[in-house]
Amino acid sequence: MASRAHSATTSHSSRAIRIRGARVHNLQSVDVDIPRDALTVITGVSGSGKSSLAFDTLFAEGQRQYIDSLSAYARQFLDSLPRPDVDLIDGLAPTMAIDQKPGSTGARSTVATITEIYDYLRLLFARVGIPHCGNCGAAVERQSPDAICQSLLKLPEGTRVVLLAPMVRGRKGQHREVFEAIASAGLVRARVDGEMLPLEDVGELSLRKNHTIEAIVDRLVMREGIESRVAESVALALKLGQGLLVASSQQGNSGWTDRLFSTAMSCVQCGSSIEEIEPRTFSFNSPYGACSTCDGLGRMKDDESDQPCAACGGTRLRPEALAVTVADASIDQVTGMSMQQAEEWINQLGPTLTELQQAVARPIKLEVSQRLNFLQRVGVQYLTLNRAAETLSGGELQRVRLATSIGSGLVGVCYVLDEPSIGLHPADHDRLIQALRDLQQQGNTVVVVEHDEATMRAADRLIDVGPGAGTQGGKIIVSGTPKQVQANKRSLTGQYLAGNDQPVVPQSRRTRSSELVLSGVRTHNLKKVKVRLPLGCLIGISGVSGSGKSSLIGDTLLPAVRYQLEHGKKMPASASSVTKFSRISGVDQLDKLVPIDQAPIGRTPRSCPATYSGVMDEIRKVFAKTREAKTRGFGANRFSFNAAAGRCDLCKGLGAEKVEMNFLSDLFVTCTRCGGKRFNRQTLQVRFKGSSIADVLAMTVNQACEFFENVPSVFRLLSSLQAVGLGYMHLGQSSTTLSGGEAQRIKLGTELARKATGQTLYVLDEPTTGLHFSDVKRLVGVLQQLVDQGNTVIVIEHDLDLLVGCDWLIDLGPVGGKDGGQLMAEGTPEQLAALKGNVTGRYLQDKLNR
Missing domain, CATH: 3.40.50.300 (P-loop containing nucleotide triphosphate hydrolases)
Structure with a gap:
């Protein structure tokens, strides 16, 4: 019997992630099981410890375990998270967090680049696209050596021409073997990064910079009887340049003009040539594809505002890239489509392509269609592929990132998501839930921090954290099916789901004539x-x-x-x-x-709720008025961790020191001098009601309200933060750790504390983000x-x-x-x-x- 019980326990635990003794932030030695290959929702009031459990414990330990499994050599290139304060986590798979933070998205990031759809489109256009002449619009075809010679011989008599063979085009390295090849061909000069030099005068090239090297095959002055010399030089240049030739010409006193010829690509109408089409031709992150006027940003700043780039029309790309079409559409036209339009276009490609092109396009179509279909199902079907990432809301960005995970086809991963329903209308929730189900049914564990009722009811396991915020939270109130949570009388979430705690509907609505x-x-x-x-x-x-x-x-x-x-x-x-x-x-x-x-209310660890709301200024004044401060001659500035006089001179007021670990990840350890208190010893000796300035910053808003209840200037500011549901937040908490919803409520609380005019227009964008019922x-x-x-x-x-x-x-x-x-x-x-x-x-x- 004992053996059977042990076997059953082992079998059960192997299907769950076991967390024992989690004490991260406000978690109070939490023990909880999260079923594997299931959809789990973690909920609870704001500040109860949901993110501490999901991200700072579960995700952090998954990342740490993965990185620690790598070699010491590989670990030096990776940033790892510190070990969370937890006794045990087992049964954990590799973890992936998909949150709402902007992360590495930049000015050039778009929906298409984040989801990797653009990478596949670049490959599609490079392999099956039809180039067109930028001058006359005709299809571009390969150009023969004879046609190149005839084009050169049409230049006016007396035109000086230098024929060059492109050997290296924008590649890093010293390229010694290239210069040896030029010399072996009997040539004595080269144009290196735009400068014509004898080979013996070419110095050693920088290993880490991009270089362009062209062999100077011949220098000519166009006149009668030069036909055979031109033909020989063109042949040699094409041989060395592997089908490419650059003719740099000068007429009279005008500047030199480069013209590219290719036996691969040329216009049958006007004879102009283009470079071989490659995926980088369509990249606005590469100098080979980006518009040279706006550098691939698509916009230019003038005195008043941002305007679309006049050169590329906001497409970000060079004319050569825009002149390539697949099924009569250029790549910028495709990225300008909505998700539904793009999916229809990609699925209808077959009849327009040759048999060979269809074989090339088939795997690309599969990857793109999969991602487009998912994006529609999670409620962002209205976005265009070229929509800039910086214009997306937190919820939109998270759902776009989620499409990449779906497309990757990973199995056995634990995904941790932060309120993916943010920004979604209730009508779109069912589609999001189905998308999360698909991710789970692929063989993954999905853990979602969420307040949405529909998502909670759809979960396999619902974990309610609470009962309150900050030190009043950090416990598992109930863990079970949604029905089990609903039946729990101690759970605020359960009571809401049971219909016992509903929103207050006003008895009457305000009306105004103005x-x-x-x-x-x-x-x-x-x-x-x-x-x-x-x-x-x-x-x-x-x-x-x-x-x-x-x-x-x-x-x-x-x-x-x-x-x-x-x-x-x-x-x-x-x-x-x-x-x-x-x-x-x-x-x-x-x-x-x-x-x-x-x-964000600040982008550095020095910014915190106390500094943004202005309460820190009032607190510093309180400390400056104490007898100890007056005796020592300390003014209010002495109690700022941003001022040299009062802060710890070792950690510069940050409270932590960075320790480089060479082959291991860097560690941030509590400052050995101030013990993480940010201030120097003399400043910390000044006390108000028995507490130092560091003790006050360590207080929650609720604790500080009680502490300063007899100081009206401080209490007024703190009570406004308390009123917007931030009582759990520590005054000195770094702004970089705050969610978007918390940052918004700090701003709202700060405004509440100001004197009302009665004629103010307040505008808020989704203020319920991150809030429990x-x-x-x-x-x-x-x-x-x-x-x-x-x-x-x-x-x-x-x-x-x-x-x-x-x-x-x-x-x-x-x-x-x-x-x-x-x-x-x-x-x-x-x-x-x-x-x-x-x-x-x-x-x-x-x-x-x-």
Whole structure:
């Protein structure tokens, strides 16, 4: 019997990831099992420890175990995470985190490059594309040596010509063997990186730089009777240049002009030649493909704003790349398509290609179609392939990255995702859940940190962390099936799922006679939309993903209102290359605009909630007024970890030192001098109510509120952060560790603490990001408080708990992308819920009926 029990336990544990004694951040020696090859959702109130469990424990240990399995030589090239504070994790597969952080995406990153679709398209166009002449548009064909000679002999008499054989074109290295080959051919000169030199004068080339080396085959002056010499020199140049020849010519006192000839590619109409088509020809990250005017960025800055590059029309590519077509479409036309259009194009390629081309295209089509299909299923079908990554929301970026994982076909991986439903309309949730199921059914473990109700109900295992935030959280309240969690009376999540804890629906909706009216909006996909925004109300902007919500508010309303408030006149059409509308009225009834987005509050570890909110300035004043500080002559500046006088001089106020480990990964260890407290010994000796400035920074907002309850200037700022649900956050927490939603709520809390004018327009973009049901309730109360003071609050939102609390809703649709951008409805939540056929209204009705 004992043997059977042991066998059963072993079998069970082999199907689960066992975590024992996890103490990362606020986790209180957590023990939990996560089933392998299943979909697990981790939820809980904000700050309860969900991310600490999923990312800082599970993902970090998976990465560490993988990197430690590599050789010491390989480890020196990789950054590893420190070992998490946990007793045991076993049954763990290699982990991959897909979060919402921008990461390595840059100005050139697009949806196509992130998903690797563009890599496959470059290969497709290089292998089966048909080049066209940039001058006359005719198809480009191979050019014979005789045709090259005839072209050269047509040059005016007296033209000086240098015939060169390209040997190296933009490759790193010293290329000694190339110069030896030139000398072996009986030649004595070469053009190296644009400079003509005798071979004996060519110095040693830099090993790590790109070089272009061309052998000088002959130097001519065009005249009668030179035909045979030209033919011999052309033949030799083509032989050395492997089918390529450069003719550099000069007429009179004009400059030298290079002309490329090729036995591979030339125009049958005008005789012009192009280089051999390669995948790099279509890369805007390479000098061989990028537009030389904008360097592949597609845009140029002028005095007022960014404008599409005039040379490439915003396509980012050289004319040679744009002149190559597959099925009568250039690569920029394909990347300008939506997901659905691109999938239709790639699937219809067959009849337009030869049998050989079809064989080449077949594996490429499979990879591209798989990714395009997935992108449509996760609700970003409205995005175009050339959409810049920096313009994507956190949720959109995460779902785009997820497409790469689906396409990779990896099996046996543990994926950890951070709220992939962010930015999705409730109508799109089912498709996202199915995509996560597909990833799991491929043989992977999927762990999702999530607050979305539909995702929770679809999970195989639901883990609720809590019961509160910060030190009040860090425990597993319940772990089981959604029904088991629903039956647990101690779980806030379970009570919500059971229908016992629902959002508060106002008894009446505010109405105002004055309103902000925006007419004729044509920004991006909007179709001459006219909207009415009643002032002094809480207004929700809803609609399916990509329907035009951000275009209406972020790209049109905000710039228009800001311009009029700053300049005292309406915004002219020339003021922005993006914003397009006919008329705006009602701005004169506002005196202030406060946009609150999810951009980071700081990009260095020195920035923290205390410094951004301004509470640190008030705290420093409190310490400067103590008897100890006055005795020592310390002013408020002494209590700043950014000032040399008060901070630790070893770690410069960071609290940690970087230790290079050579073959192992770098370690960040607590500063040996200040013990991680950031300040020097003299500064730490000054105390207020028995606590040093370092002790205060280590406090949570809740603890600090209690500590400074008798200091009005500090308490007012702290209580506003507490009101927006950040009571669990430490005052000195590095801003680089904050989520977008937390950063937004810090901004909101900071604004709450300022004196209200009663005529302020607040604009928030998905403020419920990262919030549990119970935290959304608190947020709605804060927004209602702002409106009660006479202000107007606009929220772009999908969360139904917030939308049912709004006074007025503006719903866009009917779909995302070019077919969206229409005003579907405007009115109270009840009015939208009563509309037949309105997608948002259907979900609002379900919520209101509860």
